[in-house]
Amino acid sequence: MRNLKRALSLALALVMVMSMMVVGAGAVSVDDFSDADEIVNKEAVTVLATLGVITGNDDGSYAPADTISRAEMSTIICRVLNGGKDPVLGESVTNTYTDTASHWAKNYIEYCTTLGIIAGKGDGTFDPEGDVTVAEAAKMVLVALGYNAPMEGYTGANWQINVDARANPLGLYDDLTYTTTSAPLTRDNAAQMLYNALDCDMVKYSVVLDTTSSTVISTTQLEVTDETLLEDKFNAVKVEGVVIANEEANLEASASGNGTSLEAGKTKIQIDGEADQDFYLGTKTFSVSSSLDELGRYVAIYVKKENNSANAQVLGSVIVSEDNKVITDASSDDIETVADDNDLNLTANTLVAKNYQGLTELGSLSDDDGTAGVQKVLIDNDDDGDVDYVLLNTWYFGRVTTYVASGDGSIAIDVGATQRDQKFYDKSVTKLTADDKDDVVGFDDVAKDDYVLAQYIGGDLHVELAEAVTGNVESYKYNDAGTLITKVTVDGTEYNVSNVTGYTGGDDDIRKAADDADEFVTNDASVYLDKNGYVVAIGEAEANAGKYAMVLAVGQNIEDRVKVALADGTIATYTLNDSGSTAVKKSALNIGQVYGYTINSNDEIRLTKVDLAAGDTEQGNATFKKGKITITSDGGTYYASSNTAFFYVNDGDGKIIDSNHDHSILNEDVDTYASYTSAPDLAAGATATVYTKGTGSDKRVVAVVFAGLNLASADVSDNLYIANIVSTNGDETTVTAYVNGSDQPQTITIDDTGLIRRTTWTYSVNPDGTYTLDSEFTRDNWTVIRVTGNNFVVRDDRGNETTYAITADTVIVDDSKYLDAITATLGTSGTVSEGDNIIGLVDDDNDALMVVVRNEKVSSGGGSTPGTGPVTNGDATLSSEVTGVTPKSVELSSRTGNLWFSFVVDGAANRTVNYTYTIYLNGERAADGSSPATGVVADNTGLVSVANSTALDGLIVEGDEVEVVITSAEVLNPPLTGGAITAGDVANAFENAKLNGETEVVLDAEATLTESVEIPEGMTLKVNGDFTDTAGFTGEGTLVVEGTYTAGSTINNVKATNMTIPAAATVNGEVNVTETVTVKGDVAVGADAVVTAKDLAVDYDMSVNNDGTLTVESFNGKGSNIYSTIDSSLTVGGVQLIGGSDPLFTLEGANAEFHVANGDWSGLRYDIGAVDGDAGEGVSATLNKSLTLSTDGLQALWVRHGATLNVESGVTLTIGNGCQIRLPDAGSKIANVTKSTVSDDTAIIVTGDGEIVYTDGESVFANGDAILTGN
Secondary structure, three states, X not given: OOOOOOOOEEOXXXXXXXXOOOOOOOOXXXXXXXXXXXXXXXXXXXXXXXXXXXXXXXXXXXXXXXXXXXXXXXXHHHHHHOOOOOOOOOOOOOOOOOOOOOOOOHHHHHHHHHOOOOOOOOOOOOOOOOEOEHHHHHHHHHHHOOOOHHHHOOOOOOHHHHHHHHHHHHOOOOOOOOOOOOOEOEHHHHHHHHHHHHOOEEEEEEEEEEOOOOOOEEEEEEEEEEEEHHHHHHOEEEEEEEEEEEOOOEOOOOOOOOOOOOOOOOEEEXXXXXXXXXXXXXXXXXXXXXOHHHEOOEEEEEEEOOOOHHHOOEOOOOEEOOOOEXXXXXXXXXXXXXXXXXXXEOOOOOEEEEOOOOOEEOHHHHHOOOOOOOEEEEEEOOOOOEOOEEEEEOOEEEEEEEEEOOOOOEEEEEOOOOOOOOOOXXXXXXXXXXXXXXXXXXXXXXXXXXXXXXXXXXXXXXXXXXEEEXXXXXXXXXXXXXXOEEEEEEOOEEEEEOOOOOOOEOOOOEEEHHHHHHHHOOOEEEEEEOOOOOEEEEEEOOOOOOOEEEEEEEOOOOOOEEEEXXXXXXXXXXXXXXXXXXXXXXXXXXXXXXXXEEEOOOOEEEEEEOEEHHHOOOEOOOEOOOOOOEEEEOOEEEEOOOOOEEEEEEOOOOOOOXXXXXXXXXXXXXXXXXXXXXXXXXXXXXXXXXXXXOOHHHOXXXXXXXXXXXXXXXXXXXXXXXXXXXEEOOOOEXXXXXXXXXXXOEEEEEOOOOOOOOEEEEEEEOOOOOEEEEEEOOOOEEEEEEEEOOEEEEEOOOOOEEEEEEEEEEEEEEOOOOOOOOEEEEOOOOOOOOOOEEEEEEOOOOEEEEEEEOOOOOOOOOOOOOOOOOEEEOOEEEEEOOOOEEEEEEEEOOOOOOEEEEEEEOOOOOOEEEEEEEEEEOOEEXXXXXXXXXXXXXXXXXXXEEEEOOOOOOOOOOOOOEEEEEEEEEEEOOOOOXXXXXXXXXXXXXXXXXXXXXXXXXXXXXXXXXXXXXXXXXXXEEEOOOEEEOOOEEOOOEEEEEEEEEOXXXXXXXXXXXXXXXXXXXXXOEEEEEEEEEEOOOXXXXXXXXEEEEEEEEOOOOXXXXXOEEEEEEEEOEOOEEEEEOOOEEEEOOEEEEOOOOOOEEEEOOOEEEEEEEEOOOEEEEEEEEHHHOOOOOOEEEEOOOEEEOOOOEEXXXXXXXXXXXXXXXXXXXXXXXXXXXXXXOOOEEEOOEEOOOOOOOEEXXXXXXXXXXXXXXXXXXXXXXXXXXX
């Protein structure tokens, strides 16, 4: 007969009924208790609540640590006897006990008294509110099982001994946590005891007559029935067996098709005929839900007896046995190897199913090569070492190509080309589809173009988003054959790589990681993980996807430098990164050609080739209209998308692609646009070079280059003037602006940051109403020299004069410095005046669209100066737009253009500051600047000094006016203060210290930290006071506490005056405590850890497990222990006990352990034996130096678990008065010694009443009159 282990994994659904306490409304599962995480005996609580015996409190909690009163236990027993329901009880007329007459449970108490279950305290009272003890509750349960209390001795002086004697073998105390059966019974333990009782057989008594003599003798005999308490009182049985089908899938479904499943809420179990019940046999379907994780596993359910199993009430949910040994492996190992590696056997009876269908014999599949990424689940469901089931599960990586949510709904998922010829998964799948969303599990969690994991299971299509991890691809590893990539490291984390073929292509250039992960080394990428955490696909990082660049120039020297125009408008020069076979080498780059690009953290650009449409280059007669997706040319018709990049290039013949690196394209000859919504109308005569990606229906235009005369000038019909910055949220900026078509200021949101006020832009409007800025217009800085009617003449910086007209659409904004507020006009009523300095936006007909007047500068440029005002030195002025920033000095060399300035930032003393500024030359913006990426450290007054020696180089002449405006200033990483601090506070402090070239962060106050923090290698966190850490530190740095350090669960390098270590903590680094280390629970000292302390104080019945180096002057741990393994080092009181170069003892044997105990009976003692008390055969120790046992120090030496102590020649072992050497286990011995009072050879010297005691407890060597030889 096999029994399900009592410690089970479960998720039972509770049917809450009334009990002695009111349950919170709506609780249907143990997890619904507000304190479910505190319940230890979850299975027991769930089952007993399901049976109606116990529930929770009216606040929704179960309070597992609370004790049960004697009255409550009486009520529970009544419920057990009545099958989980309240018994119908009359009102008692007389009361057995003097203290229960008015008690709420008096009827339950009288009922139990009548049945002999309880008998009171012996003084006429019952003490209903007193705690029931473990033994008292067990006595009640035993009588409920049918045991007669007087006959079994459960009354009288020895009642508790007799109860314990019966309860222990019956298993009533199994899995209870208590120190003595006299202890109060907790609610958690009460549930476990009653749960244990459910499997106990009921008993009864029969009278037997002996008629063999002339006198008839009758005796009463105990008889065990064949019904358990569960069956007798609840009409229910425990059904045990293996789940073979449920609402998710059916292992026995045909291997062809997409599988089948049972109806919702049904589970089919192949019942174990050798289990304890015989009411349900064979294979039955029950009305209870289970999941994929129960298929093939041995389980138990509690079921009411019914002729039809499908109609039987299941009490709770499926309980999975811990007898199941389940191994999940997704490597390329074959099944037989996985079994061998986990001490399992494959047999002729091992069955296999693929994606939960087609159950059949494993056969030759056992040693077929595996496929990395295919999940192999090996299940030994009866703990006999044989694999019963192998479940092979494959989830395909794909892209949702069709997604229809309306009506019945539908979905299609492209999972790539024909699969590899692998027996472990379907080799012909290319697309997964469903025509009804009700047949799709996870339909609402995905959308079109999502990357997903998908598979048919149980007749339904299961789909979920694939987890994406974005980071820098640092390295990769091939298999032994060098044909497939098996591992890839991203941002320091190494991932296994799947070889299951999936979707490739798309906007993000998705590749199969096993083939192409090497193409992304040293670059940022997005890797997509399967359900095993294996990388199944790799593609461009989301931040880089859809990014294209035109090459403008290639470096001519040995440096790999390239100048590019990016689709976002950036024109910059980068170092070329040509790693990987798809990266274009410098020699192969063409000027004027567009490439895909990524930029890594080192600011290196990697360029990849993009296909040209139909193999053509420039195509004539191109046409395009802003906001339209159609592009036409001699080569055909193409359609742009929202991600298509547009490049407009001024070129006479429209042919711009050139392999000659001597050629280059000027910055001013290129304009870029990120979308067809912002790209302007195309003038006649231009050529188009169209770049595409993908094939067939997936082919799309990713970039287009228009080349011709007068193309690189923005469409200025949509324009605006930024008057003021309102706010920014990190991704967007809200501004006050004047927009074409209106003379009223508007508040708009721009999808960019780092903007400067008093600038003019062309723009496009996005579908969500935000604005995208296209081109800034600051180059046309004019002076009005004549005004006639609605026409005005301007002169530019080169002396050229041009006439423009004010029309009904012209917006004129006057933002002159002397004005208190900006004014604006729309149409011909507005005008300009002679002498005005203006920025003008005009069209090809010389009509003015927007004119911004900037006159009579109080100080050149722009910027308000809060509070302190600007500082001026000659022709240079320094001002600030930032509150808390005070300008201090400015100096300008008009000959060289060199510029120096300084300012004070509030709260920045000795801190790091990030700042930005704008330089205005004669009122117009000339340059922007900022601090280095790492910031600048202010002096002890908060003064920041800036030298900008090149910003105005070649631009300035004598008499020019310069203004520097501080536009932002941020103090980084403020200093730590006491009290509650966060992980972010500490991390910022370390970052600031690094920037300042410091290695120590000091906290001058007591502090508490509740989050785990890394102390970087080479850095120190010093706390001048007590420090409490509840989460633990990581990293290779050092924590110094000038006070008491209350540590967290993870301890690395620490120096402290005193230190408290919590239970279950692990020491990984070097710990040096000048006074006392106090241990509050079992603590592990890691193999590489070093702990040094003056005193080691350990709470009673706690242990320090030393695998590293532990050095203490004294060990104050009465009733506690230090366990040291063979590879550790232990020094106590200046004596090197084990390890080191000159130890007192040398240990041998892989399982050897040295144990220092400050026992409550004998003071300090040493134990030599085996780890965890295992047989010590082969474990031995050598005493290298003479040793004296005395009551002032070491009082006892034990050799245990069959171990041997060898005494080195010439060494003396002296047993002082009141001391002992003990050999408490058979086979333990002290070898190579003789008895002697004085000896030059190995000897044991006994003084006073010292003794050696063997296993039988008798002294065989005492008072100097016996000799120990050999054993």
